[in-house]
Amino acid sequence: MNDRLPGFSTLAVHAGAQPDPTTGARVTPIYQTTSFVFNDADHAASLFGLQAFGNIYTRITNPTTAVLEERVAALEGGTAALAVASGHAAQVVVLQQLLMPGDEFIAARKLYGGSINQFTHAFKSFGWNVIWADPDDVGSFERAVTPHTKAIFIESIANPAGSITDIEAISAVARKAGLPLIVDNTLATPYLLRPIDHGADIVVHSLTKFLGGHGNSLGGIIVDAGTFDWSKNNKYPMLSEPRPEYHGIKIQETFGNFAFAIACRVLGLRDLGPALSPFNAFLILTGIETLPLRMQKHCENAKAVAEWLSAHPAVAAVSYAGLAGDKYNNLARKYAPRGAGAVFTFSLKGGYEAGVNLVSNLKLFSHLANVGDTRSLVIHPASTTHSQLDDAAKVKSGAAPDVVRLSIGIEDKEDLIADLEQALST
Amino acid sequence: MNHDSYSDDYIREILNGVKTIAMVGASPVNVRPSYFAFKYLAQRGYDMIPVNPGHVGKSLLGKPFVASLLEIGRPVDMIDIFRNSSNIMPALDEALKMTPLPKVIWMQLGARDDAAAAKAEAAGLKVVMNRCPKIEYGRLSSEISWMGVNSRTLSSKRAPIPTLGMRLSLNRMSVGGGETTASDRAAKNKSELT
Structure with a gap:
């Protein structure tokens, strides 16, 4: 028997899933149960002590969710994954393993507005201090490193403008400083870009977006690349030191190259509690089966709409890395050759007022705060997703007051263009 | 051979082929990894022998401890060495005095001694370093998928x-061709830093 590498689309359909042992059901069943019976007292103790494979309670593991976890780990090329209730929950759980009160992490300034808000305000009460750096200036990451720095956080394709981050350059900074690089790969999905291939140590996603893809389920996931040595320099005691809650087990010593995913599960998810519903896991899994087909269509439509907009007389500028001549086009061709994603921004010559008019005149695009749906979506970031930022921070993060963000769906592109045309001429 | 990564076929052939495993450094303390690796392999049908001179007279899950590999008195297919990298060579030297010779030397997760590996391979033995047989068995059977x-x-x-006691099929279709590219990179990063 030869080891061979099936392609991405085969993994998207099969990885992690196998006909159900009890019933033979081919589609992964929804194990909608809180708890699982033990064989006997010894089995129970072994499971609680992390010594045996098996399920205890859906806050820690669930068979439906486990299929989703293995599938995303396989698609990203990681060693293991942990699914949680949302992308925000994934970020909390990851950083809880890495930071103690008083520690710092460096984050790219161009992020989803909700992440900027979480890092700036919510994490302050945990004593985790975010230091901002400019993803277009690698030196700003290098200069931000201090003895208290524990991690670097970036988005692969950044919200809201779809700009592309030079992951390899920032990974080199992280390696030199002995820090793990965390990459939010939500807008790219592993179909377009696999951050682990470019030096990421941890990948996080909001599954809510393109991976689930149908706008019906919240979810988040953490993928462990298995690349980081957590025991060096005693900087990450959650992974390198004996854990009192597990009779002195050292997580990295016991679990090797998937230790980070286990720490997130048994020290993060177990104690913080943001578990994913098995029903959501099922819906997201079903979505992932068509991820390659959907991403091809999303990208094809996005490019057509971006090209059409950039030729329209009412449009001041289009920021889409898939456009020839875009500031990020070279990076897009390097990191995401299959397509630059389907989320981008543009600004209108008529400024803020024209943007607001456009949003209210659209009939097919939905005005809402999500991206990565089968449906095309539109929002005005400055007054919504990025509204908690001050004006200077809005401009720096790519959400200036005159900017409109689109998330292009998988409808017929002619219909999307017709809708924009009627809305711009109203 | 290259010990930075192993093909699934190489690991699969070892775990499908061996029946008797002597674990050097097996611990009776039930929170040590050697204890629960021993227990798991016994539950999956391997004939396990605990080797630890500090616990002679006691037994581990019903199997009496022996002081050294040379006191086992029956053929052993694989020696699973649960010791630090610096303590591999003495265990290997003892293994090479066994008759018949074991077929496989396995060094636990975290343990690697390239000189010992070369010596074992020169004697015709297969070598695995820095891996856990419990994890590899769980991975190839997919039992480990329960943990994502x-x-x-x-x-x-x-x-x-x-x-309990059931052998699982390890003959699933491999998708990774052994280690992931990320694991290869991790190994490379480590050697660059040292």
């Missing part, structure tokens, strides 16, 4: 319901 671990295998066959 990437088994790097696929199967369209109905899975058996694992029961």
Whole structure:
């Protein structure tokens, strides 16, 4: 028997899933149960002590969710994954393993507005201090490193403008400083870009977006690349030191190259509690089966709409890395050759007022705060997703007051263009 | 051979082929990894022998401890060395005095001694370093998938319901060709830093 590498689309359909042992059901069943019976007292103790494979309670593991976890780990090329209730929950759980009160992490300034808000305000009460750096200036990451720095956080394709981050350059900074690089790969999905291939140590996603893809389920996931040595320099005691809650087990010593995913599960998810519903896991899994087909269509439509907009007389500028001549086009061709994603921004010559008019005149695009749906979506970031930022921070993060963000769906592109045309001429 | 990564076929052939495993450094303390690796392999049907001179007279899950590999008195297929990298060579030297010779030397997760590996290979033995047989068995059988671990295998066959003492099929379709590219990179990063 030869080891061979099936392609991405085969993994998207099969990885992690196998006909159900009890019933033979081919589609992964929804194990909608809180708890699982033990064989006997010894089995129970072994499971609680992390010594045996098996399920205890859906806050820690669930068979439906486990299929989703293995599938995303396989698609990203990681060693293991942990699914949680949302992308925000994934970020909390990851950083809880890495930071103690008083520690710092460096984050790219161009992020989803909700992440900027979480890092700036919510994490302050945990004593985790975010230091901002400019993803277009690698030196700003290098200069931000201090003895208290524990991690670097970036988005692969950044919200809201779809700009592309030079992951390899920032990974080199992280390696030199002995820090793990965390990459939010939500807008790219592993179909377009696999951050682990470019030096990421941890990948996080909001599954809510393109991976689930149908706008019906919240979810988040953490993928462990298995690349980081957590025991060096005693900087990450959650992974390198004996854990009192597990009779002195050292997580990295016991679990090797998937230790980070286990720490997130048994020290993060177990104690913080943001578990994913098995029903959501099922819906997201079903979505992932068509991820390659959907991403091809999303990208094809996005490019057509971006090209059409950039030729329209009412449009001041289009920021889409898939456009020839875009500031990020070279990076897009390097990191995401299959397509630059389907989320981008543009600004209108008529400024803020024209943007607001456009949003209210659209009939097919939905005005809402999500991206990565089968449906095309539109929002005005400055007054919504990025509204908690001050004006200077809005401009720096790519959400200036005159900017409109689109998330292009998988409808017929002619219909999307017709809708924009009627809305711009109203 | 290259010990930075192993093909699934190489590990699969070892775990499918060996029946008797002597574990050097097996611990009776039930929170040590050697204890629960020993227990898991016994539950999956391997004939396990605990080797630890500090615990002679006691037994581990019903199997009496022996002081050294040379006191086992029956053929052993694989020696699983649960010691630090610096303590591999003495255990290997003892293994090479056994008759018949064991077929496989396995060094636990975290343990690697390239000189010992070369010596064992020169004597015709197969070598695995820095891996856990429990994790590899769980991975190739996909039992480990319950923890969200990437088994790097696929199967369209109905899975058996694992029961105590049951051997699981390791012959699933491999998707990763052994280690992931990320693991290769991790190994490379480590050697660059040292």
